[in-house]
Amino acid sequence: xxxxxxxxxxxxxxxxxxxxxxxxxxxxxxxxxxxxxxxxxxxxxxxxxxxxxxxxxxxxxxxxxxxxxxxxxxxxxxxxxxxxxxxxxxxxxxxxxxxxxxxxxxxxxxxxxxxxxxxxxxxxxxxxxxxxxxxxxxxxxxxxxxxxxxxxxxxxxxxxxxxxxxxxxxxxxxxxxxxxxxxxxxxxxxxxxxxxxxxxxxxxxxxxxxxxxxxxxxxxxxxxxxxxxxxxxxxxxxxxxxxxxxxxxxxxxxxxxxxxxxxxxxxxxxxxxxxxxxxxxxxxxxxxxxxxxxxxxxxxxxxxxxxxxxxxxxxxxxxxxxxxxxxxxxxxxxxxxxxxxxxxxxxxxxxxxxxxxxxxxxxxxxxxxxxxxxxxxxxxxxxxxxxxxxxxxxxxxxxxxxxxxxxxxxxxxxxxxxxxxxxxxxxxxxxxxxxxxxxxxxxxxxxxxxxxxxxxxxxxxxxxxxxxxxxxxxxxxxxxxxxxxxxxxxxxxxxxxxxxxxxxxxxxxxxxxxxxxxxxxxxxxxxxxxxxxxxxxxxxxxxxxxxxxxxxxxxxxxxxxxxxxxxxxxxxxxxxxxxxxxxxxxxxxxxxxxxxxxxxxx
Numbered sequence: 001x002x003x004x005x006x007x008x009x010x011x012x013x014x015x016x017x018x019x020x021x022x023x024x025x026x027x028x029x030x031x032x033x034x035x036x037x038x039x040x041x042x043x044x045x046x047x048x049x050x051x052x053x054x055x056x057x058x059x060x061x062x063x064x065x066x067x068x069x070x071x072x073x074x075x076x077x078x079x080x081x082x083x084x085x086x087x088x089x090x091x092x093x094x095x096x097x098x099x100x101x102x103x104x105x106x107x108x109x110x111x112x113x114x115x116x117x118x119x120x121x122x123x124x125x126x127x128x129x130x131x132x133x134x135x136x137x138x139x140x141x142x143x144x145x146x147x148x149x150x151x152x153x154x155x156x157x158x159x160x161x162x163x164x165x166x167x168x169x170x171x172x173x174x175x176x177x178x179x180x181x182x183x184x185x186x187x188x189x190x191x192x193x194x195x196x197x198x199x200x201x202x203x204x205x206x207x208x209x210x211x212x213x214x215x216x217x218x219x220x221x222x223x224x225x226x227x228x229x230x231x232x233x234x235x236x237x238x239x240x241x242x243x244x245x246x247x248x249x250x251x252x253x254x255x256x257x258x259x260x261x262x263x264x265x266x267x268x269x270x271x272x273x274x275x276x277x278x279x280x281x282x283x284x285x286x287x288x289x290x291x292x293x294x295x296x297x298x299x300x301x302x303x304x305x306x307x308x309x310x311x312x313x314x315x316x317x318x319x320x321x322x323x324x325x326x327x328x329x330x331x332x333x334x335x336x337x338x339x340x341x342x343x344x345x346x347x348x349x350x351x352x353x354x355x356x357x358x359x360x361x362x363x364x365x366x367x368x369x370x371x372x373x374x375x376x377x378x379x380x381x382x383x384x385x386x387x388x389x390x391x392x393x394x395x396x397x398x399x400x401x402x403x404x405x406x407x408x409x410x411x412x413x414x415x416x417x418x419x420x421x422x423x424x425x426x427x428x429x430x431x432x433x434x435x436x437x438x439x440x441x442x443x444x445x446x447x448x449x450x451x452x453x454x455x456x457x458x459x460x461x462x463x464x465x466x467x468x469x470x471x472x473x474x475x476x477x478x479x480x481x482x483x484x485x486x487x488x489x490x491x492x493x494x495x496x497x498x499x500x501x502x503x504x505x506x507x508x509x510x511x512x513x514x515x516x517x518x519x520x521x522x523x524x525x526x527x528x529x530x531x532x533x534x535x536x537x538x539x540x541x542x543x544x545x546x547x548x549x550x551x552x553x554x555x556x557x558x559x560x561x562x563x564x565x566x567x568x569x570x571x572x573x574x575x576x577x578x579x580x581x582x583x584x585x586x587x588x589x590x591x592x593x594x595x596x597x598x599x600x601x602x
Contacts, residue, residue: 004064004065006141006144006149007138007141007142007144008061008064008141009149009152009153009156010140010141010144010148010149010152011064011073011137011138011141012053012054012057012152012156013151013152013153013155013156014137014140014141015053015057015077015080015137016046016049016050016053016054016155016156016159017155018081018137019046019049019050019053019080019084020046020049020050022084022085022088023045023046023049023188023189024045024046025088026088026091026187026188026189027042027045027184027187027188029187029228030183030184030187030228031183031227033180034180035180036210037169037181037210037211038180038181040165040166040169041166041169041170041173041181041184042184044162044163044165044166044169045166045184045188046162047158047159047160047161047162047163047164047165047166048163048166048167048191050156050159050162050163051159051160051162051163052190053159054156054159054160056076060072060073060076070138074131074134074135074138077134077137078127078130078131078134081130081133081134082127082130083098083189084189085126085130086098087189090102091187091189094591094594094595095186095228095594095595095598096301096591096594096595097189097190098189099564099565100564100565100566100567101555101562101563101564101567101582101587102564103567104567104582167193167194168203169181169211170182170193170194170195171194171195171196171199171200171203172200172203172204172211174193174195174197174200174339174340175195175196175197175199175200175201175203175204176200176204176212176213176214176215176216177215177216177310177311177340177343178215178216179216179308179309179310179311179312180216182307182308182309182310182340183228183308183309184308185304185305185308186228186304186305186308187228192551195339197337197338201213215311215343216311227309227312227599228305228309228598228599229305229306229309229312229313229597229598229599230597230598230599231298231306231313231316231529231597232316232528232529232597233527233528233529233596233597234524234525234528234529235524236316236320236516236522236524236528236529237522237523237524238320238323238324238516238520238521238522238523238524239521239522239523240324240519240520240521240522242380243324243325243326243380243519243520243521244380244454244455244456244495244518244519244520245326245376245380245381245382245383245451245454245455245456245519246321246326246380246381246382246383246455246456246458246515246519247381247382247383247385247446247451247455247456247457247458248294248382248383248384248385248458248459248460249385249387249439249442249457249458249459249460250291250294250384250385250386250387250459250460250461250462251387251390251432251435251459251460251461251462252287252334252386252387252388252389252390252391252461252462253390253391253392253428253461253462253463253464253465253476253477254390254432254460254461254462254463254464254465254488254489255428255461255464255465255466255484255487255488256280256464256483256487256488256489258428258429258432258489259271259276259489259491263403263429263432263433263436264432264433264435264436264439265436266436266437266439266440266443267436267439267440267459267491270439270443270491270493271489271491271499272499273493273498273499274457274491274492274493274494274499275491275492275493275494275497275499275500275501275502275535275536276489276490276491276499276500276501276502277490277491277492277502277504277506277535278501278502278503279487279503279504279505279506280460280487280488280489280490280505280506280507280508281483281486281487281488281505281506281507281508281545281547281556282294282460282461282462282463282464282486282487282488282507282508282547283299283300283507283508283509283545283546283547283548284300284462284463284486284508284547284548284549285463285464285477285478285479285480285481285485285486285547285548285549286462286463286477286478286548286549286550287334287462287463288300288303288339288341289303289547289548289549289553290461290462290463290508291341291345291462292306292344293507293508293509294460294462294508294511294512295315295317295318295344295345295512296315296316296317296344296512296530297316297317297509297510297511297512297513297526297529297530297531297532298509298530298531298597299509299531299545299546299548299590299593299594300546300547300548300553301546301548301553301594302594302597303548305598306344307339307340307344310340310343310344310347311343311347313344314343314344314345314347314348315344315345315512316512316529317512317515317516318345318346318347318348318382319348320516320520320522321380321382321520322348324380324520325379325380326379326380326381326382327353327375327376327379327380327381327382328346328348328349328353328381328382328384329349329353329354329355329370329381329382329383329384330346330349330353330354330355330356330383330384330385330386331355331363331364331366331367331383331384331385331386332355332356332357332363332384332385332386333356333357333358333359333360333363333386333387333388333389334386334388334391335356336356336386342354345384346384355367360387360388360389360434360435360438361438363385363387364385364387364438364441364442367383367385367442368441368442368445371445371446371449371451372445372449376451381455385442386462387435387438389431389434389435390428390431390432390435390465392410392411392465392476393410393411393427394424394427394428394430394431395431395434396430396431396433396434397434400430400431400433400434400437401430402429402430402433403426403427403429403430403433404426405422405423405426406423406424406426406427406430407423407424407427410427413468413475417468417473417475418468418471418473419468420468421466421467421468421469421475422467424467424475425467428465428467439459443457452493452495453495453496454495455493455495456492456493456494456495456515456518456519457491457492457493458490458491458492458511458515459489459490459491459492460488460489460490460491460508460511461488461489462488463477463478463485463486463488464477464483464484464485464486464487464488465477465484465485466479466480466482466484466485469484470482470484470574470575470576472575472576474575478549478550479549480561480563480575481547481549481554481556481561481563481572482561482570482572482573482574482575483572483573484575486547486556486572490506492514492535494518494536502535504539504543505539505543505559506535506539506543507532507543507545508532509530509531509532509545510532510533510534510535511532511535512529512530512532513526513529513530513532513533513534514532514534514535514536516529517534518534518536527596531545531546531593531596542558543556543558544556544557544558544586544589544590545590546590546593546594547561551565552564552565552566553565555586555587555590556572557583557586557587557590558583558586559571559572559573560572560579561575562582562587569582
């Protein structure tokens with residue numbers, strides 16, 4: 001038994017070392033650390049993967065002791081090595097990491113992907129060689145002496161403090177947008193850095209000199225070729241001497257079918273005089289990817305890379321508005337301080353123009369008061385409003401409880417996933433009726449002040465909301481990419497334009513090129529800074545795009561959803577209607593879109 005334990009310790013040691021070597025191979029193209037804190041983080045990143053290997057080795061140990069079950073351990077190690085090898089190749093080519101949808105295409109449609117059979121043959125030979133190498137680990141573990149076993153044990157024990165140390169630095173870095181640390185995230189496979197907004201402040205208080213409570217970025221010592229993001233591809237030229245103002249209003253958790261004359265009479269009437277896009281998709285099934293696509297014009301799969309280099313890659317939309325002399329203001333009842341949102345979207349909005357609070361009615365009143373300020377007549381303005389009463393638990397004053405019944409217990413559906421969604425949907429309707437009243441006040445004031453004459457008004461949702469509408473037990477948002485969770489209203493008012501309805505498929509990614517082209521007068525090719533198409537350009541007959549959730553993404557191709565993390569394929573309008581085939585060429589086109597704003601490897 002003692003001999004078997006010694007062998008197993010050495011096997012785990014070899015696997016930890018092998019994994020660390022491969023992980024640092026991923027980082028060969030990453031910038032070199034320049035400070036002591038970054039060096040410590042860089043050198044302890046292996047602890048993250050080592051800790052994962054240790055956790056995985058616990059259940060695997062059950063199969064190690066018998067020669068009949070030991071092949072299970074060998075197969076698990078082999079599959080892990082195969083995954084890392086394939087992921088390295090995929091990342092080197094496409095700048096994203098491996099997922100089930102890509103694996104399916106590799107195995108079922110390699111010819112459609114342009115992969116020659118000879119390359120598959122080489123891959124098979126490499127896989128066999130890796131399997132032989134896997135058994136080599138067992139052989140070396142059997143031959144290990146006492147000194148090596150002590151070294152192996154020490155390395156394994158050091159994995160845990162290394163993981164904890166890298167996590168501490170990660171928490172601090174994500175709290176203060178320390179790009180010199182967070183930029184490594186994009187290079188690593190299966191890496192989900194530990195973050196905590198509140199704990200980051202405590203960590204900085206404990207080590208104020210080493211981990212200061214201040215925002216930071218890369219030192220700038222690395223060359224351009226070392227930066228993974230290449231955005232924009234060309235300088236954006238804006239020549240409009242009298243740009244229009246922009247007001248963008250985003251409502252939380254807003255299902256598309258809620259925009260109707262019964263629930264939202266004020267906005268419905270306004271939308272009949274403006275442009276209403278009836279098949280509009282948010283870029284996300286959750287807030288962050290939804291706002292990222294809306295304010296960057298990029299697919300949300302770029303978010304992680306941009307968030308990890310937020311100081312270097314702010315939204316070109318808001319940057320161009322700054323260059324054009326816009327007064328930028330934010331009015332929000334949702335937190336934009338976390339997950340680098342403010343750093344990404346509004347880095348140059350001064351504190352005096354950044355208004356946050358908890359009450360939508362008070363925030364709207366503050367905005368209405370601001371509409372009468374004389375400074376607005378002197379320069380174009382960009383106002384961003386995020387109103388959150390329509391987020392669960394769907395808040396509204398008692399006078400707005402028009403739709404009944406409502407649930408006795410908020411969130412009671414957790415006890416019955418197949419519950420009737422009508423009461424919960426009624427609460428959402430009531431909250432939107434309340435928000436419609438507030439929108440009516442805004443639009444009335446804009447009409448009185450004449451702001452509508454020279455202001456583009458964009459009203460939409462960050463994502464949609466589901467109330468077991470599919471009768472499959474889905475609630476809220478972030479659990480799938482069907483139209484119940486991604487189809488949101490989109491109303492656009494152009495100065496001096498009569499409006500109309502638009503049935504074509506559109507995306508949040510289309511808004512930035514629309515506004516830069518239409519309001520700010522930017523005539524640079526939109527493909528140099530966006531994955532979208534201006535809303536008023538001639539639409540293509542079929543649209544494809546990328547959607548994202550908390551950690552996952554999916555492709556929307558011709559009204560069908562292809563989830564990358566799970567491999568599920570279903571109709572956007574009906575999640576119960578599954579499909580089998582993967583449109584290889586359309587997927588490849590989206591890969592190119594997801595790769596366009598990454599710097600190509602040397």
